[in-house]
Amino acid sequence: MKLEEILGAIDPAWRREFVEFVQSGDASDEFLAYLDSSQEGQAAVEQAFTAQASTLEGFARKLQQLEPLQVGTAATAEYASGQLARSVLQAAELPRAERDLVTFRTADTLRQAVPAERQDRVAAMVSELGRALGA
Numbered sequence: 001m002k003l004e005e006i007l008g009a010i011d012p013a014w015r016r017e018f019v020e021f022v023q024s025g026d027a028s029d030e031f032l033a034y035l036d037s038s039q040e041g042q043a044a045v046e047q048a049f050t051a052q053a054s055t056l057e058g059f060a061r062k063l064q065q066l067e068p069l070q071v072g073t074a075a076t077a078e079y080a081s082g083q084l085a086r087s088v089l090q091a092a093e094l095p096r097a098e099r100d101l102v103t104f105r106t107a108d109t110l111r112q113a114v115p116a117e118r119q120d121r122v123a124a125m126v127s128e129l130g131r132a133l134g135a
Contacts, residue, residue, distance in 0.1 A: 006051075009044040022048045025129030052090055053102045059087045059107045084129075 010018045014034050021027040027035075035041045048094065050088065091102045114122050 006044045006047050009040040009047075011038070011041070014041070014048070015133060018044065022052075023093050023094070025098070049094065049098045049101070052094060052098070053105050055087055057105060059083050061109070061113060 007015050007018070011034065014031060017031045019029060019042070021031060035045065091099055094102060110122055111119070
């Protein structure tokens with residue numbers, strides 16, 4: 001779904017704050033009250049967060065397609081790292097509950113997409129990413 005379609009469900013007076021809320025998770029009490037009273041607004045928030053989660057799920061599926069490429073080339077590493085970084089940055093901007101949902105959905109997608117004999121490799125990569133960020 002396109003952003004214009006999602007924004008169409010939001011009262012024009014709240015669109016700017018809606019975009020900020022979807023990007024950062026921050027919202028005024030007034031905007032949260034608007035969401036509490038607007039089924040259309042609630043649906044738009046859900047659609048926006050679902051779209052963001054789908055981005056990460058799509059990335060997990062793309063990871064499967066990297067193996068047939070010349071693994072180990074600089075181009076493959078550059079592509080994969082850029083995709084992963086964009087997906088993680090997008091997910092990091094979500095409110096905590098939505099980040100958790102993205103994490104669980106991504107893990108589920110990876111469990112289903114990665115053969116059992118390669119799941120240790122994926123888990124090790126995720127752990128190493130966490131260690132590298134902390135360094």
